[in-house]
Amino acid sequence: xxxxxxxxxxxxxxxxxxxxxxxxxxxxxxxxxxxxxxxxxxxxxxxxxxxxxxxxxxxxxxxxxxxxxxxxxxxxxxxxxxxxxxxxxxxxxxxxxxxxxxxxxxxxxxxxxxxxxxxxxxxxxxxxxxxxxxxxxxxxxxxxxxxxxxxxxxxxxxxxxxxxxxxxxxxxxxxxxxxxxxxxxxxxxxxxxxxxxxxxxxxxxxxxxxxxxxxxx
Amino acid sequence: xxxxxxxxxxxxxxxxxxxxxxxxxxxxxxxxxxxxxxxxxxxxxxxxxxxxxxxxxxxxxxxxxxxxxxxxxxxxxxxxxxxxxxxxxxxxxxxxxxxxxxxxxxxxxxxxxxxxxxxxxxxxxxxxxxxxxxxxx
Numbered sequence: 114x115x116x117x118x119x120x121x122x123x124x125x126x127x128x129x130x131x132x133x134x135x136x137x138x139x140x141x142x143x144x145x146x147x148x149x150x151x152x153x154x155x156x157x158x159x160x161x162x163x164x165x166x167x168x169x170x171x172x173x174x175x176x177x178x179x180x181x182x183x184x185x186x187x188x189x190x191x192x193x194x195x196x197x198x199x200x201x202x203x204x205x206x207x208x209x210x211x212x213x214x215x216x217x218x219x220x221x222x223x224x225x226x227x228x229x230x231x232x233x234x235x236x237x238x239x240x241x242x243x244x245x246x247x248x249x250x251x252x253x254x255x256x257x258x259x260x261x262x263x264x265x266x267x268x269x270x271x272x273x274x275x276x277x278x279x280x281x282x283x284x285x286x287x288x289x290x291x292x293x294x295x296x297x298x299x300x301x302x303x304x305x306x307x308x309x310x311x312x313x314x315x316x317x318x319x320x321x322x323x324x325x326x327x328x329x330x
Numbered sequence: 331x332x333x334x335x336x337x338x339x340x341x342x343x344x345x346x347x348x349x350x351x352x353x354x355x356x357x358x359x360x361x362x363x364x365x366x367x368x369x370x371x372x373x374x375x376x377x378x379x380x381x382x383x384x385x386x387x388x389x390x391x392x393x394x395x396x397x398x399x400x401x402x403x404x405x406x407x408x409x410x411x412x413x414x415x416x417x418x419x420x421x422x423x424x425x426x427x428x429x430x431x432x433x434x435x436x437x438x439x440x441x442x443x444x445x446x447x448x449x450x451x452x453x454x455x456x457x458x459x460x461x462x463x464x465x466x467x
Contacts, residue, residue, distance in 0.1 A: 114375070114377065114465065114466060114467060115463055115464075115465050116371050116372075116375045116377070116463055116464050116465075116466070117462070117463045118367065118371050118461045118462065118463055118464060119460060119461070119462060119463075120367055120460065120461055121458070121459055121460050122360055122363050122364045122367065122459040122460070122461065123360075123363070123459055125363065126363075202355060203355065203359060204355050204356045204359075205356070205359075235356070235392045236356040238392070239391055239392075239457075239459070260439075261439060263392075264439045265390050265392060268390075268441065294439075297439060297440045297441065297442075298439050298440075298441055299441065300441065300442065300449045301449060
C-alpha cells in the first residue's frame with residue numbers, strides 16, 4: 114500500500130518561525146539572525162554593537178552555542194538581557210528554541226533581539242527562526258572563496274558583513290575576487306566591510322541597525 | 331552539486347560509526363523530524379510496517395544524499411520502518427526570472443537571468459526536504 118505524504122520535513126520549524134515573527138511584530142521588535150563560521154567574529158561584532166548602541170536602544174541577545182556559556186558571559190557585562198541556548202553538539206538553532214528564548218526576554222522593553230547562531234555556514238541556513246533580517250558574517254582570515262563554497266548562506270542573507278579587514282594585508286584574501294563572486298551570487302546584497310576589534314566600518318553597520326529599528330517605530 | 335564537496339571529504343575520511351554519527355549530526359536532526367512524520371502517517375493508515383520511503387532532496391539544502399542515507403539507516407533501527415529502503419530524488423536549484431518569465435537551473439552560482447540578464451529572480455525549486463510517499467503493509 115502506498116501512502117502519499119508530500120510534506121516538508123521542516124514544516125513544523127517553519128510554523129514555529131511564523132509564530133515567532135508574529136510575536137516579534139506584536140511587540141514591535143526586530144530580530145537579527147547572525148550566521149558565520151566559528152571564529153569569524155559574531156560575538157565581537159555583537160559586543161561592539163551593544164557597546165555603541167546601548168545609549169539609544171534596548172538590545173536583547175540570544176546566544177546559541179554547542180556548549181558553554183562563555184559568549185553569554187562576554188555579553189552580560191553590557192547589562193542587557195542575554196538568554197543562552199546550548200544545543201549540546203547540535204549544529205544550528207531552530208525556531209522552537211528561539212520561541213522559548215523569546216518567552217524569557219522582556220520583549221515589551223526591547224527594540225531589537227540579536228540571535229547569535231551556532232558557528233556554522235551550512236546548517237543554520239535551512240532553519241528559519243522567524244528573524245526579520247539574516248546577517249551573514251565572513252572574515253578575511255577565512256579566505257575569499259566562501260561565496261563559491263557556501264552559496265546558500267549568502268543567497269539567503271539580507272546583508273553581508275566582512276570582518277577583520279584590519280588583517281587584510283597579512284592574508285591572501287583577494288577583496289576584488291570576493292566581491293565579484295558575491296555579486297554573481299547576490300547582486301543586490303549590501304556589504305559592510307568592518308574591523309570589529311579596531312572599530313573600522315562599524316559606524317556604517319550601526320547606522321544600518323538603527324535605521325531598521327527606527328523603521329518599525 | 332556545489333557546496334557539498336567539503337562534506338563528502340569528511341565522509342570518506344571516517345570509518346567508525348561513532349565518527350559517522352558526529353559528521354551527520356545535521357542530517358540526524360532532520361531525520362528525527364522525518365521519522366515523526368513517517369510514524370504519524372503509518373498510524374493514520376494502519377500500517378504495521380513501512381517498507382519504502384521516497385524523498386525529494388533539494389540541492390540548495392547542501393546535504394549529501396549518501397549522508398542522508400546513512401542517517402536514515404541509523405535512525406530507522408527499532409522503528410516501524412526498520413526494514414525500509416530510502417529512495418532520494420535530488421531536485422536541482424531552479425529560478426524564475428520575474429522580468430521575462432524564463433525558468434532556468436543555476437550554473438556556476440550565477441544568479442542572473444541567462445536570457446535578459448535581470449537580477450530579479452525567485453527560487454522555484456531546490457529547497458525541498460519533502461517526504462513524497464511511503465509504502466507499507
